Amino acid sequence: MIRRLHVPLRNAEDVIPHLAKPEHWKKGYSAYELAVTWAQTPLDFPVRVRAALRTAPEYADAELIDGFFEREVDLGSAGRNSQTDLMLVAELGSELGIIAVEGKAEESFADCVKDWNDSAGKHRRLVSLCQTLELDPERVGDLRHQLLHRTASAIYEAKRYRCRHGLMLVHSFSATHRGFSDFAAFSAAMGVHMGQAGRCSAARMCEGVSLRLAWVADSPQV
Numbered sequence: 001m002i003r004r005l006h007v008p009l010r011n012a013e014d015v016i017p018h019l020a021k022p023e024h025w026k027k028g029y030s031a032y033e034l035a036v037t038w039a040q041t042p043l044d045f046p047v048r049v050r051a052a053l054r055t056a057p058e059y060a061d062a063e064l065i066d067g068f069f070e071r072e073v074d075l076g077s078a079g080r081n082s083q084t085d086l087m088l089v090a091e092l093g094s095e096l097g098i099i100a101v102e103g104k105a106e107e108s109f110a111d112c113v114k115d116w117n118d119s120a121g122k123h124r125r126l127v128s129l130c131q132t133l134e135l136d137p138e139r140v141g142d143l144r145h146q147l148l149h150r151t152a153s154a155i156y157e158a159k160r161y162r163c164r165h166g167l168m169l170v171h172s173f174s175a176t177h178r179g180f181s182d183f184a185a186f187s188a189a190m191g192v193h194m195g196q197a198g199r200c201s202a203a204r205m206c207e208g209v210s211l212r213l214a215w216v217a218d219s220p221q222v
Helices: 012-018 030-039 047-053 120-133 145-160 180-189
Strands: 063-073 082-092 095-104 165-172 204-206 209-217
Touching: 012 030, 012 063, 030 082, 030 095, 047 165, 047 209, 063 145, 082 145, 095 145, 120 145, 145 165, 145 180, 145 209, 180 209
Parallel strands: 095 165, 165 209
Antiparallel strands: 063 082, 082 095, 204 209
16 A cells, blocks of 8 residues: 655654665665755755756756655556655646656666566566556566666656656766666667766657656765
8 A cells, every 4th residue: 555644854864764675774875875865955956966957948947846755656557566766746837747766876777677577467567667668568678677667657656646747867876877878778768868967868758748867976975
């Protein structure tokens, strides 16, 4: 069951009970880096995130309305919900937009689809995700499956909030930019290839939502 009632965070550590694995609360791990970085600017976007948003016209003057750490999203198929690190509701002029933030440090985007897709249930989920993202299930084997369901989560939440705009943003704290090549491959498969960090991709329509991708390279806490 997905909870729809929430309480505000008083400090970054309040995220700990909601983590999939509480032992990930360590410096250098994405859960820690993401929560601490965003807690430092509770009324706005972090500086490098703001800079990336300014590269897309509808997000250029976005205002942060609400943010939900460890947000569960129903993917509309049998299996576990997707758990987005930070789901944001943003004001985009006279309307709202959804930003699904995936934090990354030195972690990967999990298995490739061809390795993950080892059961009938997973295959049904894959087909459903690919339908949403307008991808061919037979041609996504080398993509990281986490990127598929995190991006679909941005679309599903945008639809739930009756928004026309959705963004899946990777907030990376990796000094080696680990995972960017996987992200670039996914963006190319989506038809919005991204060859550099710090900006938003072109937009494409998915289930009536104008979707963009973004990669933000940031520095870990010291």
